[in-house]
Amino acid sequence: MSSxxxxxxxLNKKIMKxxxxxxxxxLIMFSCSYAGTPPSSVLKSFEKKFPTATKVSxxxxxxxxxxxxxTLDGNKISANFGLDGKWLxxxxxxxxxxLPKGVIDxxxxxxxxxxxxxxxKTDTAKHGLIYEADIKSGARKLEVAYKEDGTPVVE
Numbered sequence: 001m002s003s004x005x006x007x008x009x010x011l012n013k014k015i016m017k018x019x020x021x022x023x024x025x026x027l028i029m030f031s032c033s034y035a036g037t038p039p040s041s042v043l044k045s046f047e048k049k050f051p052t053a054t055k056v057s058x059x060x061x062x063x064x065x066x067x068x069x070x071t072l073d074g075n076k077i078s079a080n081f082g083l084d085g086k087w088l089x090x091x092x093x094x095x096x097x098x099l100p101k102g103v104i105d106x107x108x109x110x111x112x113x114x115x116x117x118x119x120x121k122t123d124t125a126k127h128g129l130i131y132e133a134d135i136k137s138g139a140r141k142l143e144v145a146y147k148e149d150g151t152p153v154v155e
Contacts, residue, residue: 038066041085049087050079089124091132103131106150111135111142127153 036058038046046053046068053070061067061080065088069078080088096119107116118134122145130153132145145153 038068038081039083039085042066042081042083045081045085045087046079050077053077087125089122089126091120091122094119094121096133099131099133100148100150102148102150103133103146106146106152107133107135107144110152111137111144113137114142117141 038058046056050068050070050072053068053072056068056070059067059069064083065080066083067078067080069076071077075092077090077092079090082088096116098121099116099119104116107114114135114137116133117136120132122130122132124130127145127147130145130147132143135142135144147153
């Protein structure tokens, strides 16, 4: 009887070791899939477009897009790339006073009384140069985008 008991213990230990190994493997795969390292195609495109960037950090912007946040010439910038390395957009924070008059006029007309909280100048593959603003009225917040002349951009 003690032989069967020992056999059962040995079998249970083997099963436990396999389960621990399986769980560890799944954990490693899961953590690697969320690591901040984009595919080499994205890294190559980024390094080519922004060779002097510093303080670079990466994150997933969706299932098919990576975003780099970095500093370039003292400016805080973000750039997005598709999985194939194709550049999608570059966004640079700007002072609110640097928004073009057409953009400020369009916001004031469509959102009277709203406050502009932040502004970005964004160069996009899809729309060219656009200006984005975070606006607020009470507890309500929106992000809006316009061409330089005040034409709204829908993304």
